[in-house]
Amino acid sequence: MQIFLQTMAGKMISLSIEPSETIKSAKARVQEAEGLIASQQQWVWCGEKLSDRLRFEDYEIQADSTIDLILSKQKIQISIRTFDGNFLRLETESCSSVEDLKAQIEEASPGCFKDVAPEYRAWVFQGKSLEDGRHLSDYGIDSGSTVWLAARKTARGARSEASAEPPD
Structure with a gap:
């Protein structure tokens, strides 16, 4: 076949x-x-x-x-940013899973994104929320890409969809 x-x-x-x-x-x-x-x-x-x-x-x-x-041996460098100015640069592999990326971020910079609890974090690339179970390559993330961290929390504390647009 x-x-x-x-x-x-x-x-x-x-x-x-x-x-x-x-x-x-x-x-x-x-x-x-x-x-x-x-x-x-x-x-x-x-x-x-x-x-x-x-x-x-x-x-x-x-x-x-x-x-x-x-x-798998294709190393890429990506940037991680928050809307309040935190910044982290990582080297990872293009075949990494979203879960692997989250773990790598936490390992590389423990507490850097502590202002947003893990369950309220939305990782966003080009307007799309990154989902567990997927790979960076699924989203076209490659060297030079920037992934944004946004909070999925409303003023009342309820979960909501993250803004997928970075600030101007």
Whole structure:
């Protein structure tokens, strides 16, 4: 059956596979055909990173499915900003999950964003709130990107959607 791999650059790669084939085997064929080092390929389908040792049928991947192909060794530098002026620059990987980014921010600068409790934090990039279970690459976050922290709290203390627009 045929599947598609979509790179972060938007390139679509067509690949014929057998459902019983391992992810590792398919990555080796992509390396041979496209020159992308197999050990640096991260394949993500429906928000889940695919394990090299499992087979396509283990994930119930169907014909014509599209899998995100991310090169894991691609380091990126991003900025984290709050609307009250706090700033942090981080180096991370483009295939990092939103949860990984949050943990990395806390580790790099414990207490830097303490004015907003974790449950009321909204991390925003280009007008979209970053959701757990997704990857930075899902949002097009790459080197030079700025992620904003906004509070999801109204004057009464109730949760609300964060403003997705940075200040002028």
